[in-house]
Amino acid sequence: MSWVHIARKDFADAGRSMMLWALTGLLILAVAGISVIPYLLASDGTTPGFEDGVGFLFSPIGLLIPIIGLVVGYQAIVSERESGSIRFLLGLPNTRRDVVLGKVIGRTGVVAIPTVIGFLVGAAVIVALYEGFAVVDYLGLLAFSLLMGLVYVAIAVGISASVSSRAKALAATLGFFVLFDFLWEFVAMAIYWTVEGSLPGFDGLPAWYLFIVRLSPGQSLSAISLTLIDFVGAEDIDLTAAGRVAGEVPFYLENWFAWVIVTLWIVVPLGIGYVRFKNAVLS
Template sequence: MSLIAVTRKEYLDSIRSYTLIGLIALFVVFTTFLAGIQWIPNMSGVSANGDVNTLAFLNSMRQPALYLVPLVGIMVGYKAIAGERSSGSIRLILGLPNTRREIFFGKLFGQTAVVSTAILIGYGAAALVALVTYDSFALIEFGLYTLLTLLYALACVSIAIGFSASTKSRARALAGAVAVYSVILIFWDVITALLQTAIIGYEVPVGEQPAWLAIFSSLNPSTAFAHTARAVLPEYREISQFPYIETNIWVDWYGFIVLALWIVIPVTIGYVCFSRADIE
């Protein structure tokens, strides 16, 4: 069994277990509903200056990207390896002519393909809504934002696979996945605000945020994803705002570096742990 075979098996297993169908339904319902709203947030009381249709569509896609993609990516990936180890089926897989490297990366690529398929179909359904109901449709911006979402999904799946490969307990992998999701979407901003209040004060004058605060805030993968969108799509700046990023030390293109680190580091740690683990 080769890397391609393991990847294919992961993908087909998701179809047989109706996981992929459920994810597709979830993304289609969520994205089409939000795309139909056509709402543009009013940032700090300043009216948006970009194309109304483009801004509305990007804002609609922002919600599933920031909240649904990490949830799906983490919940799908956490059990990929830990589930096999806890059930004992990992011994059967290792008994076939393949290596741990092929198993690890086959799981990673397979689960990423599952999440990516759900995203592409869900976003495609949202694009159809936009074509029918919007006055115009920003095809290029939509395509670029979809590619960035797939990159973000890879980062989320990588984090989950890293946890899954680092433990033989499915419960521990799930706990780690829940903790990561909570930190990414809830506690990171809270921690940033607490650090600011404790070290600097409750209010910091605009333009005087220390560099370390801007960097720490931007290391969040969801924030890094937003920065990549701001770097590639100027319109995205109209619907996104970062109160801590008021320093010249940070530019939006650094978001790609942060996302790359969230892919490479968990994958490296997970692979090293799995390659050295005693399979019982």
């Protein structure tokens, strides 16, 4: 299995370049440091509960992991093309499919290992400072973070496989992040305005509008988080909850269908990237 060797090499290269260690330090500081904040803000002398620490941690992690995934993945293949090392990589018994698969698995490992270490240190902090520790919910948040890492690494590697220069990969990755993680809801609102002639409210909304909003990887991942994590305030995370739709809830707005959307966000960018990389003339 040639892709296994490529994944191992990619992971080892990250360790030698200090990327792995830098990400580990960053995620330890992020998970442990952010989870301390509710404890420091408590002013009534009572010890905050587990939900306070984890609930405060959710949103920053939901922003940080996607950024890390995109940064780790966007140079995965295009840097090999620019340096010329891609010819050596393909000179071994490796196919271009092996390169794409090996790169996405190796880069996912580069994100996953520091994430696990950061959560282990964060668990020690939460146990020490907060009342109670819900192991299942904490593992659910870890699983959610790992899934986020996989999704955004896959998107970035797909972009990296699709273009011929690092500048193009950076521009496409940045454009993707801005569009789908910051502007997507405004895009959906613009479509709603065009169709309905007004801005959407909070509830009583047509299913098609809520579905467009959920097509963002961040929104579909938020819906998935509700199936993995059960803590106070979690129900407020999903801004496209079924309670906002007018009439009966269609199947594509149920939380389980978000898994389908997320799977497509993994498979489709990699598929497009592989096809473009397969047909590319390597100079």
